[in-house]
Amino acid sequence: MKKCCLSCKKELQGRSDKKFCDNHCKSAYHYNKSITGEARFYNKVDNQLKLNRRILKNFNKAGKTTIKAQVLIDQGFNAKFFTHYWKSNSKNIYLFVYEYGFLKKTENNVVKYILIQWQDYMLDT
Numbered sequence: 001m002k003k004c005c006l007s008c009k010k011e012l013q014g015r016s017d018k019k020f021c022d023n024h025c026k027s028a029y030h031y032n033k034s035i036t037g038e039a040r041f042y043n044k045v046d047n048q049l050k051l052n053r054r055i056l057k058n059f060n061k062a063g064k065t066t067i068k069a070q071v072l073i074d075q076g077f078n079a080k081f082f083t084h085y086w087k088s089n090s091k092n093i094y095l096f097v098y099e100y101g102f103l104k105k106t107e108n109n110v111v112k113y114i115l116i117q118w119q120d121y122m123l124d125t
């Protein structure tokens with residue numbers, strides 16, 4: 001079976017364990033692979049942030065509310081992805097996805113999120 005270079009797709013000569021024509025093709029291949037991997041990760045994070053924001057926005061029309069965490073998770077919410085945080089006077093750390101914030105709280109063994117909206121004063125506190 002004929003083998004082709006993984007980078008330029010030209011047919012390979014010589015040793016059967018070769019994957020590339022030369023070092024140039026080898027480094028080009030690895031460089032492209034890392035760029036694609038980076039883009040894939042960037043898009044994954046970007047999409048999750050957008051989804052998180054949309055979910056928080058949908059469930060926080062009043063500006064402040066408390067909701068069962070599972071309701072958000074069912075919609076695809078992932079609390080690992082947020083843009084920044086704000087520490088309240090009571091030392092609670094709210095995580096934000098752009099202008100929508102959330103704080104995890106367990107009440108009677110039910111995990112909930114307190115949802116708030118970003119206010120300008122939060123930048124200075």
Ligand SMILES: [Zn+2]
Binds near residue numbers: 005006010021
């Ligand atoms: Zn090649």
